[in-house]
Amino acid sequence: MRDHPRKPSETGAEAAPAVWTGRATNKAQWVLAAAGAACTALGIELAVSSNWTSGIAPLLMSVIGCVAAGLLMLFGTLAFVNVAVRVDGDALEVRCGHMGLPRRRILLTHVVGAEFVPRITPRHWGGWGYRWRPEQGTAVVVRRGEGLVLKLGDGRTFTVTVDDAEEGVRFIRERLHLPAADAPAGT
Template sequence: MTDLPESARHGSSPAPPTEWNGRATNRVQWLLALAGAGCVALGIELAVDGAWTSGIAPLLMSVVGCLAAGLLILFGTLAFVHVAVKVDGDSLEVRCGHAGLPRRRILLSHVTGADFVPRINPRQWGGWGYRWRPEQGTAVVVRKGEGMVLRLGDGRTFTVTVDDAEAAVRFIRQRLHLPASGKRPGD
């Protein structure tokens, strides 16, 4: 018996996977995070060495402004450096950034269709991040490229950019017993 897997030696086929995992990363977000860190550093520098002769109010406003802008930029960009998508037997879960927040969980019983989109552009959604547009639905966009669109039972859609989205769509369709077109039998 040579290089055959155990299942092939006994005449059985391997069990289908029980979950699908995917990720997408945007390294450009790290540059924006550095800009946010720079604003925080400037705010700290102003607070420590701020010997302005024009008074405390302008100094305080500058320090608070730099710190607030820097923290918003820093945390806003780090939350969308990458996205992790997990599809298991009953749900799809999307986690953003290193802390996994924001997070979205969609039950597969609420999904009526899944489609592969070869090219999603952040400009279509108004930029990177967690997005909502009345005519398009909700999306998690971390980079330009491939993704998937889920059609939900309430008429809304959910879009996510993820590597190997075509495999995710196939996995979801198999779980929902959907044909290749993405429509339920009888629709």
């Protein structure tokens, strides 16, 4: 994670940044994307150069199956190969993949708490990607490791794996005027 530059104020004291950004990347998903591309290429190869004598139906099913499975693997993994999180004074915004889709925006007025979690794994959520579990809430999991959990006013939670999550939680708590996690409740 890059350091977030702080702009000095006119009095010489350092001012807090107005925006916090974080990212997380999963390089292992590129292997799955390559497998999807290979499966799609196999389907195209079958369609172009096949001389199946057993009929058109088996050929058509093989081509459609390979291309469909390959495209699902390719786009499904590329959508969650990275995540970008941006927190400003109004909201937390999460964008997935290179196109920024799916995207989730949570207004800070809907957030009642923020926690740093040092270890989040895809196994806790049932895999990589955009996940929902009734007992846990919603999550964007692109890799195992640290992340942040937002507690929303309606009782739900939103979890995202992101580098430098502890700094992100601190930034959100400052915006919400919540005490630090290690501070006593009365301060």
